[in-house]
Amino acid sequence: MLKVGAHVSIAGGVDNAVENQVEIEGNCGQIFTHSPQVWDHGTIEDEEAEAFREGTAERLAGPWVIHASYLVNLCTPKDDLRAKSIDSMQQEVDAAAALGVEYVNVHLGAHTGAGVEGGIENAASALDELDVPDGVTVLVESDAGSGTKLGGQFEHLASVLEQSEQDLDVCLDTAHTFAAGYDLSTPEAVAETMREFDDVVGFEHLECVHLNDSKHASGTNKDEHAHVGEGLIGEDGMRAFVNHDAIVDRGVPLVLETPTEDGKSFAWNVERVRELREDVDA
Template identity: 35%
Template sequence: MKFGFHISIAGGLSNVVPRAQKLMCATMQLFTRSPRSWLLNRLDQQDVRDFKKALRKSNITPVFVHTPYLLNLASSNARLYKKSVNALVTDLQRSNNLGARYVIMHCGSAENAARGIRIMARGINSALNRAQNAVVLLLENTAGGGYELGAEFDQLADIIMRIEQKKRIGVVLDTAHLFAAGYDLRTRKGTDHVLHEFDSLIGLKKLQLVHLNDSKATCGSHLDRHWHIGKGTIGKGLAYVINHPSLQHLPFIMETPRMSDKDDLKNLRAAKRLRQLKASKGN
């Protein structure tokens, strides 16, 4: 099992691998640009070469690129939809250039869920066709606040069913989002039920990554509130996720609150402690 973190690209891509190594990452996630802006920075090619060289020398794999939060491929607003598709194409192409095998994207939002899912699938098909490479797009489940899509497994399944390039679509499950959406992970029975439902509707083979986050929100609240591992409302229940037999081959990336590297290292130690717990104990 591999643990890692979302790593800042501040100061350039050449700083990413050293930062990840300092945090003892075996896998990692990054943005290629500002997550809250449409502004597209030009990647310095020497910086890219330095990043790839450092990555080759490390044991950090796989690498995940996260798209900006602004994307909404489910939008019925033509301008926002076009910008979102173009931004996804850019990240698919950048990921290929960086040697990252996966791009992660939130599902977006729509007042009419059925229509939003159709629009989103059309946008994904367009983006995958335009980005002519083997990078896999991973849809991230959401907390389900407001008109967010992708909080429920049947919606994710509906989107995936409509994607033409089946080998280039997958899922990342965020534990904080799952819990907020009403999927209870606090017991072994609950975790088994969640993963059985996922397998029945989507298939565990489509699951490529776990975002390991505790939560400050209550189960079913639809509030996206990440918290420190083992310190939130899921608490030691995360041990059932970490130790679940169906997930042992997957990378786990944490997106927990941080003020400094010390916070990340504390969360890494907490995750490893939960890894040592006997998942067979409890309910």
């Protein structure tokens, strides 16, 4: 089964995410449990959590992913920010357990002067502070790699997985990967980039994909998403990616974070992904 969906709103209650996903004809997806711009997580009521779990079981294939707050910085050398980041992540993995969500996705953050090795060590040790409930896995997301942000190189992801005592996996964002300098714009480029990912990180750790096209060229480190097939990755690259054996054979969920513009929203992109998969199946 092709698992494709989008990052949808929980406005009015986390259980509303199920209906929001169904409306765009997605069958898996991603949510924030609270505003990603603040530390306050608020409270998810038991009734909301039960409705979310039941709605998901009845109407969606899954899985869901919780995206951690944008404020979280696992790589930071600053004690206060590190403590807040760990606390926020603990609340996210606990929320995931309450909601029956399998994954919590997080960016490594920026080392802000600690250096690449120091930042990776900080991230791994911060993740080791978490008490991750059974059935929940933390995913480290690939990054566009601007400034001192880590995660733009596959080696960064592999190093965190190796150094951490947690059972971590990876979420690969196609727009970020492309912006970081890994070409995905042709079938040949997709094959080469995926070979490198497997060599460095390993397909066994690829548990989710943020499927986004890019408004900027490969290697620019600029993170701005485009509709599937209409950015600089383009239709050929996106078709090759969604039909790559590592995605198809392992049933990796494809979660859209595409824009709402030009009269196109998540529903258009979900349908486009299905068309690109059918192009090969036909």
